[in-house]
Amino acid sequence: MTLPTNPSGAASEVNVNLTVNGQSVSVPAGTTIHRACERAGIDTPTLCWAENLTPVNVCRVCVVEVEGNRTLVPSCARAVEEGMVVNTDSERVRHSRRMVLEFLASGVDLDQAEGLRRWLDEYEADPGRYDQDGLPARTVYEEPKVQDNLYIRDYSRCVLCYKCVEACGDDAQHTYAIAVSGRGFDARISTEFDVTLPDSACVYCGNCIGVCPTGAIQFKTEFDLRQASDWRPDEQTVTQTVCSYCGVGCNLELHVQDERIVKVTSPADHSVTHGHLCIKGRFGWQYVQPVDAPTRQRRP
């Protein structure tokens, strides 16, 4: 794990001056390079970073060049220093970003990772070049784990960003039902001895779904609709409401398709939830709609 740092990346009142791509930027001390880039209007791709989680800096897609450093540095975790000279668009940076994206796309199913797909185009990644006649590139393919009616795990889509582990553990839920197991390319997110979720410590808060950037963990409702080729995000509406179960006041976003709730999220910047919910807010919405779901009737 990394050091406990302020996930928001901002801190004190003392300002630090640096240059990013030749442009002078002044930000509070303790700010990350990533945040400073944002201030300067520079878009930086991220994958394992999230504003409601501790930076683990493992995906390396946000790397930038800092003068005086032998290797590239992860902008999401490195704090700015006075006089730092940062370059986010050098050939070296573009190469590393492109390769990281290519590597991921060559071994992981990114069909549902919409944010990532944009970056793949932007950095002209060509994941197909890893396949050779008679020697296909190894992938992380495995069958989806469908073990209950609330959510599924499809590790063919897992980029091992550690977000779900953090949300299950120290950063939100403190349940520790899942962790990284194995090593190297064979590393996987797993329960102990790969037992099913109902047999594990999982409390079904669904916070792992909330942070997953690739659809490797998703609502069973979404999974079923996708299987039936009936997932239509463009037609979905999002309704903001407040959870009615207790007095904490968690904001809910109800994603609705065909007048049925298909998933529930909470805004990551919400002061109460920081994007995280419990089983009731996340999954306890069946009572607001009739049992006979039109979508279910329509499914073949």
Next chain:
Amino acid sequence: MADLSISEANADAIEQAAVDAVLGDQTAEIRETERLVRAGTQRRRDHRHLLLPALHALQNAKGWISPGGLNYVCRQLQVPPAEAYGVATFYDLFRVDEPDTIGDVTHVCVDAACQISGSAERQRELAARGVTVHRSPCLGQCDRAPAEFVQAVAGPDRVDADSQPYVLPQHGDSSLRLLRRIGVVDPNSLASYQAAGGYEALAAAIAMGPTAVCDAVAASGLSGRGGAAFPTGVKWRAVAAEQGRPKHVVANCDESEPGTFKDRVVMENDPFAVIEALTIAGFATAAENGWIYIRGEYPLATRRLSEAIVQARAAGLLGENVAGSGHRFDIEIRRGAGAYICGEETALFASIEGFRGEPRSKPPFPTTHGLFQEPTAVNNPETLLNVLEVINRGADGYREVGTENSPGTKLLCLSGRVARPGVYEVPFGTTLGEVLALAGGISGDDPLRAVLLGGAAGNFVLPDQLDMPMTLEDARQRGTTLGSGVVMAFTAEVDMVAVAVRIAEFFRGESCGQCVPCRVGTVRQHETMVQLQQSGALTEQRRELSDDIARVMADASICGLGHTAASAVGSALRLGLLGEGPGDGGVDQGRLP
């Protein structure tokens, strides 16, 4: 931390006894009457570092780690089972599936020196005799290739070759410094070590005081011998300057770089020197906690060091008042469990702390945020032995051999096609050709084709580099590295493509998997080498890929493993060792671009 959810599987009596023997009365279990969540959480944190020894106990008791056994450890140490499982599955020496037959496993090394010395044949021979064989990365016995290590069940692990007395190739050479006690001092006897001048350096260091010791180490120009060559004095001064928190000194005995076995020879044959030097490190940096992190495949070295610690403690050379100095210092030994990455210092910390051996981003550096996030100095045994020389001879005396920028001597691990493989000590500046001659020259009838310097993380060089003085600066200037002191010779009949494939496979197997460039890059690099092996030539597309892969691993990986994972393979490609003819990049001079 919430209450743990632990399945119903229970440990049997053997597993319980094995774990209890390690943990004793140290348990993090929440007591019935305890209401203080804070105290419970703190106790869990304080006990987590016992996870690795407890997993070793389970593995040894039954030959695997069962769900019941893991549950028992999790309950005792209050570790979530998913996390403990994640730790157990990180290490090669632990298995979490029940073996068909429970019994000893013989690990046979498949890395370069053993690969070209009959490893495959040895595996077949053992398997035919009904032995359970496991292909292992470098076992640190390249001087007796093909190497073997027996992982036992319900008994101590062993290396059968250890029953032979060790004979130093340079035995009797009066110019030896670091190796001079080997074969002279009884490694089991403190009295014998002291009779040979042992512990004079500690007495001198105490008389000098901590600051003068750090000054002497800095003035000597000593740099780390693990591969990174960081100035030891700078490191020690940084830790010494930290105040108000517990501090640590760690002997990094996780020597796992393929081709490296010098520290094993030192630890097995001169264990008191390692203990004495680590004690001096603790004194100089005002650290009270000494740790030895030693790879699991070194049973004899582990035993010798453990016994040396017991004897030193009994003699008052460790403990509450080290040699009457008023300084408190003691040493704890931790065994690794088969993970090359744990030789990376921050991964080593994570491993000791009871987490997966995943490296951390630097900065912050270990001198301020090391073991348990406390100031820590990490040195390997060879570096530590040099400290004894610095104290005994003074900085000027130390500098009498070697060069201005590379003072002192260097231990080199000669293996592969040399007549007398083994550990050799030479002054910095000795040429590569002289080093090979010292080991009796090239063995067999075939001419020298290439030399691997610095191990799998190093580079190949061609015979035109035999004039290279073995110094840090010359190696750097010629685009190569001394690394951990590997000098592995390959002659013309060796299948270099197979060697390159294995080096690529080594990194694929040893990547921790944390960062994308290394986790995927090492796999793609290996696939590229396999393609070369199968088709006899690299396609232009794959050659370009190979360069692209090398660059991102070097630029964007978290730690040194990823940074150097393409180094040796890349040099073999550039030098034309893989049947491609020389590529570009100054091969005429044998220099790597």
